[in-house]
Amino acid sequence: MTRTPHGKIRRLKLTPVFIFLLFFAAALTVQANEKNTGESKRVQLNTKFRGIAHQMRELYQNGKLEQVTGLYETHCLKEGKKKEKRVFKKVNKEIRAEIYRLLYQSFTAMDKHKAADLILRRFLAIRPHEKVDKSDWVYIRKMAAEKYYVAPRFLVGITLGTNFTFMDTGQRYMVLVPVDSSEMDDYRKDYGFHMNHSRGTRLGIILEYALNKNISISLQPMYSTLNFQYKNQFKREREDREDVTLDYTHRHALGYIGVPVLLRYGWIKGKFKPYVQAGGYFRILTSAEKSLHAFSLDPENGQKDYEEEAIVDVKQQFTSVNFGFLIGGGLEYELGGSGIRLRVEINYRHGLNNISDTDQRFENKELMFSFYDVFDDMKPRTLALSVSVLLPISYKAFKK
Amino acid sequence: MITCGWKKMNIVSLCILPVFFLLCSGAVSCNLKKKEIDPAQSFTKIYDKSDDFSYTAVDIQQLPDGGYIILGEIIKDEPRPYVLRLDSEGNARWETSYDDFIVKENSNNGNTLDLEELGSYALPIADIFVFNEEYYFFCNKIDKTTDSINIALIKLSETNHIPRQEQVDSYFLEDFYVLPIDAKSTSDGHMLLFALDPYETQISFLKINPDKRIVWESEPYYFDPACTSAYSVLDKRFNFIERVESPGKSNFFYHGYLDYANIGIGYPTCFAITPLDPSTGSIDFSNALTVVPHGRPFIAMEWDNEKFYGARIGNGLVSFVFQPAPNAEIIVTQQFELNDSAPVCIKAMTVNDTPVVFFAGSAKNNRIVLYAYILSSEQTMTVAKEYFGHTHIYEAAALIETSNNGLAILGSTYIAGQLGRICLFKLSKTDLETILDNAQ
Numbered sequence: 001m002t003r004t005p006h007g008k009i010r011r012l013k014l015t016p017v018f019i020f021l022l023f024f025a026a027a028l029t030v031q032a033n034e035k036n037t038g039e040s041k042r043v044q045l046n047t048k049f050r051g052i053a054h055q056m057r058e059l060y061q062n063g064k065l066e067q068v069t070g071l072y073e074t075h076c077l078k079e080g081k082k083k084e085k086r087v088f089k090k091v092n093k094e095i096r097a098e099i100y101r102l103l104y105q106s107f108t109a110m111d112k113h114k115a116a117d118l119i120l121r122r123f124l125a126i127r128p129h130e131k132v133d134k135s136d137w138v139y140i141r142k143m144a145a146e147k148y149y150v151a152p153r154f155l156v157g158i159t160l161g162t163n164f165t166f167m168d169t170g171q172r173y174m175v176l177v178p179v180d181s182s183e184m185d186d187y188r189k190d191y192g193f194h195m196n197h198s199r200g201t202r203l204g205i206i207l208e209y210a211l212n213k214n215i216s217i218s219l220q221p222m223y224s225t226l227n228f229q230y231k232n233q234f235k236r237e238r239e240d241r242e243d244v245t246l247d248y249t250h251r252h253a254l255g256y257i258g259v260p261v262l263l264r265y266g267w268i269k270g271k272f273k274p275y276v277q278a279g280g281y282f283r284i285l286t287s288a289e290k291s292l293h294a295f296s297l298d299p300e301n302g303q304k305d306y307e308e309e310a311i312v313d314v315k316q317q318f319t320s321v322n323f324g325f326l327i328g329g330g331l332e333y334e335l336g337g338s339g340i341r342l343r344v345e346i347n348y349r350h351g352l353n354n355i356s357d358t359d360q361r362f363e364n365k366e367l368m369f370s371f372y373d374v375f376d377d378m379k380p381r382t383l384a385l386s387v388s389v390l391l392p393i394s395y396k397a398f399k400k
Numbered sequence: 401m402i403t404c405g406w407k408k409m410n411i412v413s414l415c416i417l418p419v420f421f422l423l424c425s426g427a428v429s430c431n432l433k434k435k436e437i438d439p440a441q442s443f444t445k446i447y448d449k450s451d452d453f454s455y456t457a458v459d460i461q462q463l464p465d466g467g468y469i470i471l472g473e474i475i476k477d478e479p480r481p482y483v484l485r486l487d488s489e490g491n492a493r494w495e496t497s498y499d500d501f502i503v504k505e506n507s508n509n510g511n512t513l514d515l516e517e518l519g520s521y522a523l524p525i526a527d528i529f530v531f532n533e534e535y536y537f538f539c540n541k542i543d544k545t546t547d548s549i550n551i552a553l554i555k556l557s558e559t560n561h562i563p564r565q566e567q568v569d570s571y572f573l574e575d576f577y578v579l580p581i582d583a584k585s586t587s588d589g590h591m592l593l594f595a596l597d598p599y600e601t602q603i604s605f606l607k608i609n610p611d612k613r614i615v616w617e618s619e620p621y622y623f624d625p626a627c628t629s630a631y632s633v634l635d636k637r638f639n640f641i642e643r644v645e646s647p648g649k650s651n652f653f654y655h656g657y658l659d660y661a662n663i664g665i666g667y668p669t670c671f672a673i674t675p676l677d678p679s680t681g682s683i684d685f686s687n688a689l690t691v692v693p694h695g696r697p698f699i700a701m702e703w704d705n706e707k708f709y710g711a712r713i714g715n716g717l718v719s720f721v722f723q724p725a726p727n728a729e730i731i732v733t734q735q736f737e738l739n740d741s742a743p744v745c746i747k748a749m750t751v752n753d754t755p756v757v758f759f760a761g762s763a764k765n766n767r768i769v770l771y772a773y774i775l776s777s778e779q780t781m782t783v784a785k786e787y788f789g790h791t792h793i794y795e796a797a798a799l800i801e802t803s804n805n806g807l808a809i810l811g812s813t814y815i816a817g818q819l820g821r822i823c824l825f826k827l828s829k830t831d832l833e834t835i836l837d838n839a840q
Contacts, residue, residue: 176446176815179484179492183450236452236819244452246816294816306816362444369767370791372446372815 042090049075049091049099056102065106069115072103084122093126100126117147121397124150128339128395149213149268149400152339152392157206159220161386163349165198165228167191170354170377173361175368176234189230189250189376197251200225206388208264213398218262224283226254226380232373242299246306250373251291254318254355258283260326276329281349283322288315292371312367316360317375324351328384343388351380441804441828444788445490446813446821453498454820455482457797459526459537460810466803467493470810471528471537472822474498481524481539483556483563490824494561501554501563503541519544521552521565523634525580526798529591531610533558538580538593541565551580551595553612566612579633582640586678587651590615594641594656596633601625603657605641605681618681623657627670631657637699637713637743641676652676654683655698671697702757704748709757711744718744720759724775731781735771737763745799747807751832760796760809763787768794768811768825772832774839784839788825792817805829 052075059067076088076099088096100123107116128150169191178187204222211217234246262279295307330345356375367373449455454475461469466488473479480501485493503519524539534557541552553566581603582594591608602620609615631638640656655673675684696714698721703709708723718738722731738744742762749756759771767789774782788794788809798810809825827835 175444176448176821177492179447179449179495181492186450187448234448234815235450237450238452296816306818308816365787366790368444369789369794369813 045087045090046092046095049088049095053095053098053102056099060102060106065110068102068106069110072099097123097127121148124148124397125153125395147400148397150395150397151210151213151268152208152341152390152394153210153396154393155206155208155210155341155390156393157208157341157388157390159202159204159206159222159343159386159388161202161384163200163202163224163226163382163384164193164195165200165226166193166381166383167228167230168351168379168381170379172376173374174372175374176372186235187232189232191228191230194229197229198227200227200253200382202384202386206390208390210396210398213268213400214265216264216266218260218264218277218279220260220262222258222260223286224256224258224384226256226382228252228380244296244299246296247294248371248373249293250371252314253287253289253291254285255287256283256322257286258322262326266332271333273332274329275332275345276327277345277347278325278327280325281323285315285318285320285322288313288318290314290367292373294371308370310366310370312364312371314364314367314375317357317364317367318355319353319357321353322351322355322380323353324349324380326350330386339392341388341390341392343386343390345386345388347384347386349380349382349384351382354379441806441826442831443490443826444824446815446823447484447492448815448821452819455822456812456820457810457822458524459528460798460800460808460824461528461530462800462802462808463530468808468824469528469530469535470822470824471524471526472812473524475820478520478522478542480520480522481537481554481563483528483535483537483561484822485558485561486824490826496556496561496563503543503565517544521554521563524554525583526639527583527585529583529585531589534610536566536591536610538583538591540579549577549579551578551593553608568608568612569614581633581656582638584641584643584652586643592641592652594654596623596657598628598633601628605654605676607681616679616681618676618683621658621683624670627657630670631697637741638697639700642701642703651678653701653703655701658683673698673701700744700746700759702746702748704755704757707748709746709748711746711759711761713740716740718761720771720773722757722773722775722781735761737765737769739764742795743797745796745809747799747801749801749807751805751829751836754836756832756836758799758807760799760811762793762795766791766793768796768809770807770809770835772835772839774836782839784835784837786835789813794823802826805832807832 052071056068056071059065059071076084078085100119103119104116104123107113107119172188174187176187178184202222202224204220204224206218206220208216208218229249229251231250232248236244236246238244258281260279260281262277264275264277266275267273290312292308292310292312294309295304297303298305326347326349328345328347330343333342334340335342354377356377358377361374362368447455455472456475457470457472459471463469468486468490470484470486472482472484474482476498480498481496483496485495487493501521502517503521504517519542521539521541524537527537529536534555536553536555539552539554541550543550553568554563555566556563577599578595578597580593581596584592586592586607589610593606593608594603595606596603597620600620601624602622604620605618607615638656640654642653642655643651652675653673654676655671657670658672658674675687676682677684696712698710698712699718700711701708706726708721710721712719712721718735718740720733720735724731738761744759744761747758749758755775757773757775759773761769761771763769767787770786770788772784772786774784776782788811792814794811794813796809796811800808800810802808806829807827809827811823811825813821813823815821
């Protein structure tokens with residue numbers, strides 16, 4: 001399939017992006033609907049536990065510390081276990097924070113420090129940005145800061161960036177071959193880097209889960225375009241006249257949907273927190289297009305005596321799957337205590353498999369016979385720059 | 401740095417990455433080559449040169465080592481012969497140059513500094529002959545000193561790539577202005593040449609052995625000069641002599657210019673198919689084949705035992721003609737997409753024990769089209785098609801069966817629509833089976 005180009009071909013294939021956003025919007029709508037029906041139940045729940053918190057406060061003030069903890073065990077924990085009831089986790093955070101505060105103080109007073117620690121971590125997880133005021137919590141916060149590092153447990157975000165692709169070529173293939181083998185190098189494709197035509201884009205979401213205060217694991221489903229170009233030239237020597245060359249420029253835009261999986265190690269000190277990461281990626285080809293421009297100039301007058309342009313669908317000539325590993329790093333900045341993280345990072349992706357489909361290499365007749373082109377064996381190497389915004393969904397107090 | 405955090409790491413998290421890569425490997429293994437393509441079985445090559453001459457294909461033969469020898473033309477000032485030697489994978493080994501076909505003489509005895517160009521060799525004709533590691537073909541010798549054109553037999557070898565004219569003693573060949581028209585190899589390893597004198601309007605056949613001795617030379621036959629007006633002797637479409645492999649029968653047929661009206665064949669025509677006596681080269685007019693509709697010339701013919709296949713032209717169309725048995729009904733199929741001004745090549749062979757007739761022609765959309773006719777019975781056939789080429793002109797020149805049960809299509813193309821280049825499409829047995837699977 002060939003189309004005559006109107007403008008540059010470097011653009012995102014938006015269809016997969018729209019499908020993804022549509023899915024996301026649908027999920028949010030379902031969630032909103034569920035929220036309405038559960039609204040009245042939530043009010044009842046909060047009322048109940050507000051009452052429990054009030055009871056605990058009175059008991060604490062009367063020094064009945066065992067009964068304070070007993071109320072917690074009865075209403076908030078699963079029977080016979082130390083895990084909290086799911087229904088308790090749905091209670092308003094303010095009410096839970098008050099219950100945890102009373103529990104922490106009770107356990108501390110009873111010298112049950114282990115239990116107090118556990119309650120304190122649960123408190124910190126729901127109130128990570130508690131403002132310091134003149135209550136006795138100031139003391140608790142100071143104590144907590146010495147033992148725990150409160151960080152997001154689960155984050156979601158979006159990432160946007162650009163990438164630069166270099167091709168690592170293996171076996172070379174040609175349709176137009178020189179009879180004189182000494183000229184073979186002149187016929188090989190030149191995969192020179194070109195800022196504009198080797199640059200692609202990437203857009204995705206981030207799902208990150210903290211394993212501890214430093215290490216997290218991240219899934220980043222994303223759509224990315226991988227652009228690269230090569231050129232070749234066929235020289236014609238003419239007797240008693242200047243030589244003529246036939247120039248071909250081949251530009252490619254490959255669209256992929258992929259899921260990188262990364263292990264991230266971040267430092268926790270400082271305003272700008274550096275991190276490094278490594279992992280792998282797996283992506284599926286959604287589209288592949290080639291833009292061709294061929295011309296030859298008459299050296300005597302500088303006019304083009306031959307010119308041809310085309311856009312060719314070459315998806316069949318590439319493997320449907322590409323995978324590899326990646327390493328990188330960046331800097332993270334938390335926006336003013338809001339919990340929102342901004343990241344700027346750079347990653348190197350090293351493709352491990354040949355993206356040329358060896359079965360289909362010689363099956364694109366237009367490419368072969370009109371433009372004398374077949375794909376070499378290629379493995380992509382990509383340098384990606386990204387900016388990400390992440391929102392914490394939950395927190396955890398990790399031990400320092 | 402990373403301390404006790406590893407101890408409490410979720411086991412599932414630890415497993416994610418290895419499982420992820422295992423999945424990747426499994427998925428990619430499905431994308432790995434399902435088959436290794438042997439480069440000698442199947443390839444496509446267009447042979448380029450860095451000069452601005454035009455190259456066109458004439459003939460191809462496969463060699464005992466699996467390689468190929470190609471005869472072509474280089475067109476600069478005049479169309480001189482060109483020989484290209486390939487290995488079994490289609491890679492070039494050696495070639496001749498334009499200047500190799502200049503007729504030279506050392507004007508200063510023994511001194512190679514003074515060379516005088518006496519003429520050149522031009523317009524090579526198929527076939528190219530292979531005898532051990534020596535290669536022969538016929539062409540025209542343009543002699544500037546006598547302003548004449550003669551037939552020349554050119555020889556090259558694997559050890560000496562410089563072409564050399566071989567001396568052949570023949571009264572006919574020594575005459576001025578005699579043109580080589582067609583040449584075929586005989587079943588006993590000789591060369592059969594069809595030569596034509598346009599000024600005397602006569603033709604002759606010669607059988608020459610590899611030692612360049614004339615085995616026989618036929619009497620000259622006159623032909624109607626109107627025939628060469630209608631169909632030029634330089635028309636590359638025509639193959640005037642064809643070999644038939646049929647025990648006990650004349651193993652060559654002639655299809656070309658004759659004065660049929662005067663000789664009494666029964667109808668005035670420029671073209672009839674008449675057998676040649678293999679021992680004398682004489683034309684047996686009484687046994688002219690009736691497979692030929694009167695007056696319409698064939699541009700390609702092939703006999704497979706007693707089956708006849710041909711491609712003929714008329715009314716701007718190419719038609720394929722089948723006679724699957726000596727007295728069987730003749731089947732004619734018109735090929736509207738074929739360009740009737742380009743050659744057609746035929747090859748009858750078997751693919752997986754199935755008799756198939758391949759036709760290679762040039763389509764009006766500038767592509768080479770390969771037809772595969774599967775002969776299920778005397779009256780039923782199915783056909784499959786495959787195209788080679790795109791956008792620029794691609795023309796078929798020759799079609800041969802290869803030693804590994806494949807097919808090689810020799811052709812010419814024009815790079816960026818400008819300069820002629822030789823192309824070769826080698827199809828493996830598997831490729832042919834795939835084509836035949838689509839027969840309807």
